[in-house]
Amino acid sequence: MGANAQFSLGKSSTESASASAVVQTDQVRAELIAHAPDGVDPGKTIWVGLQLQHQPQWHTYWKNPGDSGLPTQLQWSLPAGVDAGEIVWPTPKKIRIGSLANFGFEGTTLLPVPLQISPQFKPGLLAQDLEVKLHAQWLVCRQECIPQEGDFVLKLPLRSSTAIHATAFEAARAASPKPLPQAAQATVDAHGLRLQVQGLPVAWQGKALNAFVATPELLDAPASPDSDNAVSSAPAKAGTQQWSDGTWSARMPMAPNRSASPTAFEVVLSLGAQSVQTQASVQGAWPTAAAKLEVSPALQQALAANALAAQQTQESASVGGFVWALLAAVLGGLILNLMPCVFPVLAIKVLGFASQHKHSRAAQRAQGLAYTAGVVVSFLALGGLMLALRAGGEQLGWGFQLQSPAVIAGLALLFTLLGLNLMGVMEFGNWLPAGWAGVQLRHPSADAFLSGVLAVAVASPCTAPFMGASLGYAIALPAPQALGIFAALGLGLALPYLLASWVPAMGNLLPRPGAWMQTLRHFMAFLMWATVVWLVWVLGHLSGIDGAASLLALLLAVAVVVWALQLPAGSRRVFATLSIAASAILVSAIGQNVLKIEGATVGSSETTAEGAWQAWAPGRVDAELAKGTPVFVDFTAAWCITCQYNKKTTLNRADVLASFAAKRVTLLRADWTRRDPAITQALQQLGRSGLPVYVLYTPGRAPVVMSEILNAADLQASVAAL
Structure with missing residues (x-):
């Protein structure tokens, strides 16, 4: 934070007034995470922590923030018998802004805290989880500074392992300074403070170190020693450092507004990724300290009124934002009807429209409502399942079900049978008891409801314009509001069919029933089988x-069984028995090939071999931006048809690739076909939860998230403006 920094007092960080495990702002994504690999039992120590992911050029602060700023504060609400320790602070970095210097964190950092489970912890016989609540406050700065806060809730299973974030806690442990057995000596004299440290790593000998004193308002932050300083032979000047007989020493000037006079203080020394900490005992008398500035009662009252007004404004804005999110969700669901994912469902819709002449106006309206109910209920079910799994620690996004081979195989089987049904090879009514068939015929609304369920099953891999932002917004909301967003998406998807069932003029636009309906029915079967090709x-x-x-072989076996069951009674018994037995043997022999996941493991990205495109990896974007190189990231998956459409029509075009090459844009492809928590996390940082997502990163600017449907001319114009 520099001399021209401005504070936005009272600005809230949360997108929701209710607590969850994640708080997302424009500057920081904050998440409460945990590491309890052995469960939660009395006598054990488990770890929780606030993970802060900063947007480029933004930072938060260490326990000594330097010239300005505030350290992050954590206030825990825990059950009886559970006690929180202090933050195990990572080693900070020196952040220079003009003539000032701050000590803090950029990029992604984790503030871990140990929780001690004492014998007094009594969860109860029926308890399944340990609920951890946190209220956190942090100050995030660039040139301006924004105070932010959030309420977090995390439930840890008592008797099972929680280790999904083991890598993050291990990295935090490595980033924390190691205790140094020898105490340091600090001597106060006319030049400020002379610090001497012995017992440092042998590899550090003769090198310039970074020094961080934990006591705020004690020493001058800009003049504190860092690895950019040269090692002096005689450190008489403030801010210099030297080595002599294995002892490191430095001259550290006092802060102009020094308000502390400690007899000992903590000091952290670092070189590269290594750091140590020790206590320095002070010898000599401190000069008289400056009086610590106090805030007047009038200013305190003004600040409190400012914060209250900001909170009320935010609450009003959050309500308005939720209403706009609902409208955007309806529009996104409506546009979803035009996405390639939904084309297979058009077969069922067109046939449904064509057959409506057989039903009364009331029956048609009932079918429209039933179809809408099927779509909305399916959206709510998928959304609820995704929210529940994410609350349990799973890193999931929209379309997660198509990252499961079992779900893909099930859908392929369903569409194979639907195609056979449309072709007339298999009639479901012939397989049902007479009473069931009669019920089915008397209640065609059940067919409409199931058609709505099928529409969501096929449409879920895709996102449409407005839909991606709505999904990302929904993930950060409390469950009731998030489910409202999912319901609005379902309503938008079902809206055309609902209107057509209630507005006769729309149905009159269709041709009159006739022999063409049977031809259309047979043709639609090929659309179903085309979907099977895609799923395979x-x-x-x-x-x-x-x-x-193996899946193709199993589908062929199912088709043979269906054919055998349609034969006349005499031959049906023989062929059906043989085909069912052969199918069972085939399932036992090759079924495991369908369900296994081959190749890359969870958390890794596939290597792309498409010319200029390279595989995305965590940290790759930041590395390229640090070199001054713009980056374009294609978040894609094999199950996302819109992704494949954009790839063929836009991203692989020679003129588009030439535009990227002219501006030396690094092209990265993040393949989310397999479940990949790193890609899920990257999408969450962008406020997205589904695919496709296209992002253009430019050094010194905020990332630009482009439309889900790419246009070559618009993309080239954005690249040309770099």
Whole structure:
């Protein structure tokens, strides 16, 4: 924070007034995470921590913030028998802004805290979880500074392992300074403070170190020693450092507004990724300290009124933002009808429209409502499942079900049977008891409801314009509001069919019933089988060529069984028995090939071999931006048809690739076909939860998230403006 910094007092960080495990702002994504690999039992120590992911050029502060700023504060609400320790602070970095210097953190940092489970912890016989509540406050700065806060809730299973964030806690442990057995000596004299430290690592000998004193308002932050300073032979000047007989020493000037006179203080020394900490005992008398500035009662009252007004404004804005999010969700669901994912469902919709002449106006309206109910209930079910799994620690996004080979195989089987039904090879009514068939015929609304369920099953891999932002917004909301967003998306998807069932003029636009309906029915079967081709291709990305071939063999076996069951009674018994037995043997022999996940493990990205495109990896974007190189990231998956459409029509065009090359843009492809927590986290930072997502990163600017449907001309114009 520099001399021209401005504070936005009272600005809240949360997108929701209710608590969750994640708080997202424009500057920081804050998440409460935990590490309890052995469960939660009395006598154990588990770890929790606030993970802060900063947008480029933004930072938060260490326990000594330097010339200005405030350290992050954590206030815990824990059950009886659970006690929180202090923050195990990572080693900070010196952040220079003009003539000032701050001590803090950029990029992604974790503030870990140990929780001690004492014998007094009594969860109760029916308790399944330990609920951890946190109220956190942090100050995030660039040139301006924004106070932010959030309420977090995390439930840890008592008797099972919580270790999904083991890597983050291990990295935090490595980033924390190691205790140094020898105490340091600090001598106060006319030049300020002379610090001497012995017992440092041998590899550090003769090198310039970074020095951080934990006591605020004690020493001058800009003049504190750092690794950019040269090692002096005689450190008489303030801010210099030297080595002599294995002892490191430095001259550290006092802060102009020094308000502390400690007899000992903590000091952290670092070089590269290594750091140590020790206590320095002070010898000599401190000069008289400056009086600590106090805030007048009038200013305190003004600040409190400012914060209250800001909170009320935010609450009003949050309500308005939720209403706009609902409207955007309805519009996104409506546009979803135009996405390639939904094309297979058009077969069922068109046939439904064409057959409506057989039903009364009331029956048509009932079917429209039933179809809408099927769509909305399915959206709510998928959204609720995703929210529940994410609350349990799973890193999931929209379309997560198509990262499962079992779900893909099930959908392929369903569409194979639907195609056979449309072709007339298999009639569901012939397989049902007479009473059931009668019920089905008397209640065509059940068919409409199931059609709505099928529409969501096929449409869920895609996101449409307005839909991606709504999904990302919903993830950060409390469950009731988030489910409202999912319901609005379902309403938008079902809206055309609902209107057509209630507005006769729309139905009159269709041609009159006739022989063409049977031809159309047979043609639609090929659309179903085209969907099967796509699903087999998606499975090939997960289970390899053996998995795809095994699924095709199993689908062929199912088709033979269906054919055998349609034969006359005499031959049906023989062929049906043989085909069912052969199918059972086939399932036992090759079924495991369909369900396995081959190749890359969770958390890794596939390597792309498409010319200029390179595989995305965590930290790769920041590394390229640090070199001054713009970056374009294609977040994609094999099961996302819109992604494949954009790839063929825009991203692989020679003129588009030439535009990227002219501006030396690094092209990265993040493949989310397999479940990849790193990619999920990157999407969450962008406020997205589904695909496709296209992001243009430019050094010194905020990332630009582009439309889900790419236009070559617009993309080239954005690149040309770099």
